[in-house]
Amino acid sequence: MDFEIREDRTPQGPRKLAREREAYSRLMQQGYSNPQACRIVGIDSRTGRKWRNGSKPSGTQRKASAPLTAVSAPSGPSRHLHEDERIHIADRLREKATVRTIAAELGRSPSTVSREIRRNSHPDSGAYRPHAAQARADARRPRPKPGKIGRNPELRDFIQDRLDRKWSPEQICQALRDTFPERPEMHVVHETVYQALYVQGRGELRREVAKALRSGRTWRRPHRQAACRRPRFTTPMVMISERPAEAEDRALPGHWEGDLIIGKDGASAIGTLVERASRYVMLLHLPAGRTAENVRDALVETVQTLPGHLVRSLTWDQGAEMASHGSFTLATGVPVYFCDPASPWQRGSNENTNGLLRQYFPKSTDLSVHGPEHLAAVAAELNGRPRKTLGWETPAERLAKLLAA
Numbered sequence: 001m002d003f004e005i006r007e008d009r010t011p012q013g014p015r016k017l018a019r020e021r022e023a024y025s026r027l028m029q030q031g032y033s034n035p036q037a038c039r040i041v042g043i044d045s046r047t048g049r050k051w052r053n054g055s056k057p058s059g060t061q062r063k064a065s066a067p068l069t070a071v072s073a074p075s076g077p078s079r080h081l082h083e084d085e086r087i088h089i090a091d092r093l094r095e096k097a098t099v100r101t102i103a104a105e106l107g108r109s110p111s112t113v114s115r116e117i118r119r120n121s122h123p124d125s126g127a128y129r130p131h132a133a134q135a136r137a138d139a140r141r142p143r144p145k146p147g148k149i150g151r152n153p154e155l156r157d158f159i160q161d162r163l164d165r166k167w168s169p170e171q172i173c174q175a176l177r178d179t180f181p182e183r184p185e186m187h188v189v190h191e192t193v194y195q196a197l198y199v200q201g202r203g204e205l206r207r208e209v210a211k212a213l214r215s216g217r218t219w220r221r222p223h224r225q226a227a228c229r230r231p232r233f234t235t236p237m238v239m240i241s242e243r244p245a246e247a248e249d250r251a252l253p254g255h256w257e258g259d260l261i262i263g264k265d266g267a268s269a270i271g272t273l274v275e276r277a278s279r280y281v282m283l284l285h286l287p288a289g290r291t292a293e294n295v296r297d298a299l300v301e302t303v304q305t306l307p308g309h310l311v312r313s314l315t316w317d318q319g320a321e322m323a324s325h326g327s328f329t330l331a332t333g334v335p336v337y338f339c340d341p342a343s344p345w346q347r348g349s350n351e352n353t354n355g356l357l358r359q360y361f362p363k364s365t366d367l368s369v370h371g372p373e374h375l376a377a378v379a380a381e382l383n384g385r386p387r388k389t390l391g392w393e394t395p396a397e398r399l400a401k402l403l404a405a
Contacts, residue, residue, distance in 0.1 A: 021051055028052060030144055081116055086130035089113060093128055148188055149196045155186050159193060169193035232318055235326030237338040240315060240346055247313055253277045253402040254312035257350035260290055260321060261357055263367035270367050271298055274350045278399035279390065281353055281382045283375040287368060292323035303332045313337060315347055356382060
């Protein structure tokens with residue numbers, strides 16, 4: 001902590017030991033005992049007890065002081081159970097109601113009610129008393145609290161030693177269970193280890209040992225939820241869930257899947273289009289780069305070479321190269337549907353074809369050296385290759401049959 005003990009200990013008048021008292025209060029709120037807090041701040045333990053418990057006035061020499069008490073979070077409407085719900089749980093338990101029945105009556109998850117009964121019942125008799133349960137819940141809620149690793153030096157040293165030996169947190173947690181099978185106070189989950197390394201204000205483990213993690217990061221990388229994503233494009237996306245059912249069953253030709261294969265250092269790219277019913281492949285030449293405008297222009301040029309009844313929809317991932325999908329739809333009349341985030345299987349035909357194309361365009365190579373004639377030759381070779389999924393027909397043969405039908 002940033003607190004430093006004064007070298008000059010002479011009386012300070014009305015503000016005597018004000019900074020020490022403030023530091024002592026913070027330490028007590030963090031869960032330190034009176035002797036520990038007094039030793040850190042540099043005061044006598046009797047002074048700490050007076051600050052903690054308060055003092056009565058003593059004539060004209062000393063005024064009364066209020067005790068230091070942890071402020072409990074109020075019991076109001078929230079995602080936590082409140083007292084009225086706990087009273088309802090106690091009443092229904094006496095009537096032998098099941099946990100699922102009680103949860104349905106409260107509009108809560110059965111696991112919430114089950115966990116409440118397990119955690120807040122009397123430790124000896126096992127009876128569930130609502131007011132005592134509320135007091136226990138309120139006492140648990142104030143933050144911050146010292147972590148399990150910080151309260152147990154033996155546990156901290158064990159984890160510290162394994163991290164120095166470059167063990168992963170999950171390996172360390174399993175070793176703890178194997179080494180101390182009968183001591184639950186020595187058992188933690190790997191998330192506890194990560195929090196001891198990364199969460200600001202904990203500091204149970206040395207910050208520099210975070211470099212021993214395989215990620216090499218000393219700060220935690222936040223994980224955004226898919227529901228919290230900002231709109232990716234100016235024109236709203238139409239998701240794959242709204243794509244016509246005829247595209248899903250592959251019975252009707254004209255529904256395409258698209259993507260890019262990227263070259264060395266992301267400096268070059270080739271666009272790929274695969275027709276879902278026949279697996280017919282077309283490649284887009286992108287000599288000027290893979291910006292949204294370049295990809296749109298290449299798509300428009302390619303689509304306009306096909307018969308109108310052979311281009312019914314296009315499915316793409318949420319890559320930035322499709323930021324101009326609205327103008328592409330205006331120019332061609334072809335709707336664009338977007339896959340869900342991190343769901344490549346929704347474009348399975350295209351992903352499989354991209355793997356086949358890596359035989360011709362290996363990773364970490366410059367793709368800008370391949371001209372449009374070479375791309376057309378590669379596409380023709382793939383379209384003439386028999387495919388097991390087509391009953392050993394070639395994509396060109398299957399497409400011709402579908403068009404004839």
